Amino acid sequence: MSTNKTTARPAAIYKSAAGAEAIQRNYREMLHAWPVPAEELRIPTREGETFVIVSGPQDAPPLVLLHGSGANSTNWLGDIASWAQHFRTYSVDIVGEPGGSAPSRPVLGSEAIALWLDDVLAGLGISQTALVGMSLGGWHALDYSIRRPDRVTRLALLCPGGVGKQRVGWLFKAVLDRVLGRHDLARSAKLVTGLDDAHLAPVLDQVVLTFTHFNPRTEKLPVFTDAQLHSLTMPVLVIVGARDVMLNSTETARRITQNVPDATVHVLPDVGHAVLGQTATVLKFLQDN
Template sequence: MSTIYRSEAGAQVVERRYRELLGTWPVPAEERRVPTREGDTFVLVSGPVDAPPLVLLHGSGANAATWLGDIASWAQHFRTYAVDMVGEPGFSAPSRPDLKSEAVALWLDDVLTGLGLTSTAVVGMSLGGWTALDYAIRRPERITRLALQCPGGIGKQRFGWMFKSIALHLVGRSDQRASTRLVTGLDKPEFEPVLDDVILTFEHFKPRTGRLPMFTDTQLHGLAMPVLVIVGARDVMFDSTETARRVRENVPDATVRVLPDVGHAILGQTDTVLNFLRG
């Protein structure tokens, strides 16, 4: 049985739905499997061959389908590499490198080398934002620009939403959909299809547990590349006020956007990120 799913049947359900979503990828794409020390890593490559590179790192419980709403725009200007993070519900190996060591950066070393990239811009979301930031701190010469959406490791990680979700279930005022709305902040009717996919994934997928390692002020201050950070004011998973404050106070070349009435899941920032990436 796969270590990241509750059952093999569940793994097949999630992978089948992922394949369906990739079938709606709006631009031509090449699928690659890059050998790494953590196992093969699946990468979806789009955009002009001679355009500047852009690596995309999704969040926990997700995969390259995260970027379906962005890729048509970004791939006009960049050679995009949508990476399925290892240990997440995509097509990469189920391995989960230790976040407290250099293991994640070594994995990403292998990915970039396998793709022939010496340096690149990176967009990272949540766990992918933590991964991108960890890499930029350890390998600053390989990152040209860093765009982070609801990144982990800067503001306090919150767990109170878990107790609220459990309490809602106990008093009979909730179901899985309401709990998912609470965690993601996606509470508008147009987000219902996104909620469907999140619910389907977490019915079968076993996410990482525990706290993400926090970055120090000194580490943040050492970031020399331009950094964009976008957070939602209603994020129940990370303290977005603290994230914004620490980035503003410590990152030398930082742009920070705090979105009111937005939770942990940040959508619709395609143009903001593109304008930043294009300088």
């Protein structure tokens, strides 16, 4: 397929070839922990190959999963065993992120993201699907649902971007720590995710490894208008953490409640940007008639 002209192609999404190799090696090792039988596919798209992990019964309804920034399909290791009992799950590695997909980065706010997902769904033989998105993946899922409402049956969003204002205060704090000689990736990860030491431990090594070697997208996420949110025709579930330092979760909850016709919103107290442990809540929403 020809390259979309609205794609920004950075020199490299990794800081070095050795760093890229370390991240990819770690990813392959973590995928050994995928708790259910899975098929790995590489779907050709206009943005390059897209890596997809498929699980669940072949005749079950489809469920497409879109992970967060600086992440990959391991985002769903705690959820997939439950969801794949009821759905044919397709965990998509977003292009330009540290997973198994191409390094291209379609321009946010353009038609490019939707066109890429069109190619992915076409390659998977999916005409309609439920979508679950986290953070940046939540932005992707919202963008697609607004542009292709007839293709999305249900939409579940965990700490989605593009609704509440994107905060930058935590970035200044991280920069100050670096200037004062106290910068610590583990400390920054704890600040951003809102996890305590006990809960952070299992994922800390991966977070530190990734952001030691990976160049994340740094542009602000485009914010969807009230009219765009109001155009969503499918049932929508939004779960946010009240202590999110990256996105204004209070504003996200308010705008979704006021503008989305069929919305369910949960604000979790004492939770930061990492909205975890919502497997059962999301499953119930996906199965509601």
